[in-house]
Amino acid sequence: xxxxxxxxxxxxxxxxxxxSPAAALxxxxxxxxTVDLAVEDWDSARLDGVDAVAFSVPMHTAMRLxxxxxxxxxxxxxxxxxxxYGLYAGVGQDLVVGDVADSVFVGEYEPDLVEWATTVGxxxxxxxxxxxxxxxKFHRPARxxxxxxxxxxxxxxxxxxxxxxxxxxxHGCRHRCRHCPIPVVYDGRMRVVGADSVLxxxxxxxxxxxxxxxxxxxxxxxxxxxxxxxxxxxxxxxxELTYDVTVKVEHILAHRSLWPQMAELGVLFVVSAFESTDxxxxxxxxxxxxxxxxxxxxxxxxxSGIHVRPTWLPFFPxxxxxxxxxxxxxxxxxxxxxxxxxxxxxxxxxxxxxxxxETHPAVVPYxxxxxxxxxxxxxxxxxxxxxxxxxxxxSIAAEASDCGADAGDTLLLMRERIGEMTGVQMAAMPxxxxxxxxxxxxxxxxxxxxxxxxxxxxxxGRVPLASA
Numbered sequence: 001x002x003x004x005x006x007x008x009x010x011x012x013x014x015x016x017x018x019x020s021p022a023a024a025l026x027x028x029x030x031x032x033x034t035v036d037l038a039v040e041d042w043d044s045a046r047l048d049g050v051d052a053v054a055f056s057v058p059m060h061t062a063m064r065l066x067x068x069x070x071x072x073x074x075x076x077x078x079x080x081x082x083x084x085y086g087l088y089a090g091v092g093q094d095l096v097v098g099d100v101a102d103s104v105f106v107g108e109y110e111p112d113l114v115e116w117a118t119t120v121g122x123x124x125x126x127x128x129x130x131x132x133x134x135x136x137k138f139h140r141p142a143r144x145x146x147x148x149x150x151x152x153x154x155x156x157x158x159x160x161x162x163x164x165x166x167x168x169x170x171h172g173c174r175h176r177c178r179h180c181p182i183p184v185v186y187d188g189r190m191r192v193v194g195a196d197s198v199l200x201x202x203x204x205x206x207x208x209x210x211x212x213x214x215x216x217x218x219x220x221x222x223x224x225x226x227x228x229x230x231x232x233x234x235x236x237x238x239x240e241l242t243y244d245v246t247v248k249v250e251h252i253l254a255h256r257s258l259w260p261q262m263a264e265l266g267v268l269f270v271v272s273a274f275e276s277t278d279x280x281x282x283x284x285x286x287x288x289x290x291x292x293x294x295x296x297x298x299x300x301x302x303x304s305g306i307h308v309r310p311t312w313l314p315f316f317p318x319x320x321x322x323x324x325x326x327x328x329x330x331x332x333x334x335x336x337x338x339x340x341x342x343x344x345x346x347x348x349x350x351x352x353x354x355x356x357x358e359t360h361p362a363v364v365p366y367x368x369x370x371x372x373x374x375x376x377x378x379x380x381x382x383x384x385x386x387x388x389x390x391x392x393x394x395s396i397a398a399e400a401s402d403c404g405a406d407a408g409d410t411l412l413l414m415r416e417r418i419g420e421m422t423g424v425q426m427a428a429m430p431x432x433x434x435x436x437x438x439x440x441x442x443x444x445x446x447x448x449x450x451x452x453x454x455x456x457x458x459x460x461g462r463v464p465l466a467s468a
Contacts, residue, residue, distance in 0.1 A: 002031040003117050004050045008065035009038050010058060012153035012440020013166040016216060017056040017086055019141030020168075024110045027139055030117045037069070039151040044076070052081040052120045054113060055101075060181070060350060063088040063375060070100040081120045085109040087185055088375075091352045093129050095372040106131045107185045108171065110138070133172070133186055138193050140200040141167075143208075153440035155212040155242070157268070162211040162242075164438060169198050169230055173218040175248065177273075178286045178356040179313065179349060182218050190222045195230050199237070206238045212268070213243050214438070220245035221255055228258065235265040242268040244309075244436075249274065249289035252297040259304035269307035269339075269436050272297065277326040281316055284362045291330070298334050307435050309339045315348040315390045317366035317379050321422035324389065328418055328426070335432035342400055342410040345418075346393035351377040389421045407437070 005022060007015040015036055022032045035046055047053075055070055057063040063084075070082055084096060085105040097104055103126055105112045112130045119125040154161040170193060172186035202213060213234075220227050227245075234241065243266050252259075252272060276282055277291045289297075294310070301308045314327055327345070331337055349357075352375055357363045366379040381387035393414050400410040412429055419426035 001051050001117060001120065002033060002049055004046065004053045005032060005034045005056060006053060006066070006069070007034075007036045007038065007056045007062070008069060009062040010036075010056070011166075011216075012038070012438065013164075013214065013216070014143060014146050014149060014152050015056060016141060016166055016168050017058045019143045019146060020138060021054075021056075021085070021110050021113055022145065023139035023142040024114050025117055026142055028114045028118055030114070032142075032145065034145045036147060037065075039147050042069075047073075047077065047080075050080075052083070052117065054083040054085055054117070056086050057084050057088040058086040059088055060091075060352070060375065062086070063091060067092070067096065067100055067373075070096075074100055081125075083113065083116055085113050087181060088352075090129055090131065090185070091181070091354070092372055092375045093353075095375075097128055103127050104129045108132045108134055108136050108191055110136055131185070133189050133191070135191055138197040140197050140204065143204070149205075149208060149210060153438045155268075155436060155438055157242075157436035161439070163209050164212040164214065165205045165210045166214040166216045167198055167201050167205070168216045169193050169195075169220070169227060170217045170222060172222075174222045175219070175250075175288070176286060176356065178284065178360060179275075179351075180218075181352060181355070183356060184352075184354045190218075192223060192226055195226070195233065198230055199233055202234050202241070203237065206241060211241060213241055215243060215245045217246060219248050219251060221247050221251040221258075224255055224258065228261070231262065231265045231267070239266070242266045244269045244271060244438075246271040246273075248272065249287070249293050249297045252300060253289075253293060256300055259301060259306060263305040267306055269309055270301055271309045271311060273313075274310035275313040276316075276323065277330045278323050281318075281323075284316075284357075284360065285313075294330070295334065298336070307339060308336075309341075309435065309437070310336065310344075312340075312344040313347050313349060314345060315381075315386070317349070317363065318382050319386050320383055321385050321389065321424075324386075324418050325422055325424050328415060332427075332430050335430060336435075337408070337411055337429060337432045339432075339435040339437070340407075340411060341437075342397045342407055342414060345411070345414050346390065346397040348390055348394070349379075351379065385421060389418065392417055392421065 005018050007018045018034050025032045055066040057066050082101045083103040084101045089104045090106040103116055116126050149163050149165055155164045170190050172190040173182045174190055176183040176188050247270050249272055274294050279290050298308050351357050368378045370377050396414050
């Protein structure tokens with residue numbers, strides 16, 4: 001049996017969600033071929049000798065790109081078995097199951113994917129939607145069939161562009177932030193990958209020339225002892241490596257004693273979902289932090305010698321122009337412009353099928369209709385200026401991403417546009433200390449750009465800014 005694993009997008013990284021299942025499938029004696037359409041071209045010859053295809057969809061952007069791609073394969077080869085797997089595989093299942101895919105595997109998908117691959121065509125294979133949060137034994141990810149690391153995002157720091165890669169030490173999350181797709185699948189649970197598998201992967205990456213590793217866990221400190229033990233062993237084996245991790249503001253403050261040690265172990269920067277400077281919005285999202293906590297987190301990390309890269313979610317139905325100037329003011333005050341990716345100032349709330357926000361009383365009055373093709377609810381803005389501002393910033397960020405424009409120039413243009421459209425006189429952008437950054441600036445919850453769609457041979461529209 002020959003199975004083709006397809007990735008459409010994984011944040012500019014060599015896709016872990018191809019490499020990890022490839023190892024499990026190979027161990028089950030499945031002949032695995034792979035293609036990463038973010039960096040490789042597609043042609044129909046890739047289907048030669050292939051018995052089935054499985055699409056990796058770990059995030060919104062990947063799912064939006066995978067559905068039309070799978071639909072085209074189904075048109076060309078109606079009898080070809082197709083599966084979707086990953087965190088986002090269950091979103092829009094009415095659109096996917098029976099139309100573009102026979103089988104969908106959500107959550108801890110590897111055992112179900114292996115079983116499907118070993119039984120497909122027999123009439124006994126799993127069809128429909130399968131969801132699992134069970135514990136799984138993971139192999140070291142198999143990366144040999146994937147493009148080399150120099151095809152992917154690099155770490156830019158200290159005048160260098162260092163080869164970078166991602167690993168995952170855990171899946172799921174102990175928290176239930178309402179806007180996040182993870183609680184819909186994991187419901188406050190997490191699953192560790194296992195230190196042996198992760199450390200073996202880091203060993204392999206280091207031998208392959210990688211100098212910086214991203215821990216792609218939803219929150220690296222969901223299991224602090226496990227994560228710190230893993231990081232300690234990785235540093236002992238490869239003291240030259242640097243790392244970045246994703247951590248909630250709440251965990252940054254709760255585990256404040258760990259940060260000096262993490263800096264010594266090579267943690268260069270922390271990605272943290274700040275989202276908004278409006279405390280009411282943070283409460284609706286159940287973030288369990290305030291804007292004041294965000295300021296404290298920045299100071300705490302900096303005092304430990306660790307940089308912080310906040311992620312933002314500026315646009316909600318109730319957002320006012322002053323909320324945008326509030327975020328700009330926070331970035332100004334904390335000198336965070338070099339740590340900000342342009343797309344972060346343009347992101348609009350996505351409410352996918354099953355979202356914890358679907359029935360929230362703060363959100364319901366603004367919902368208009370669910371758009372299956374866009375995998376999200378459309379909603380209306382309360383303020384027309386805010387709506388126009390989001391559209392303008394989204395266009396600037398997408399165009400800059402597609403043409404590889406300088407992030408600083410793009411942010412300056414976006415900052416000026418915010419001032420123009422809100423009627424606020426912006427002072428000069430304050431000088432800020434340099435910050436490490438990965439060269440991929442897009443985001444898991446952002447809509448695909450025209451360039452990303454073109455890379456997989458598709459024309460794809462942006463989600464409407466508001467309801468018709």
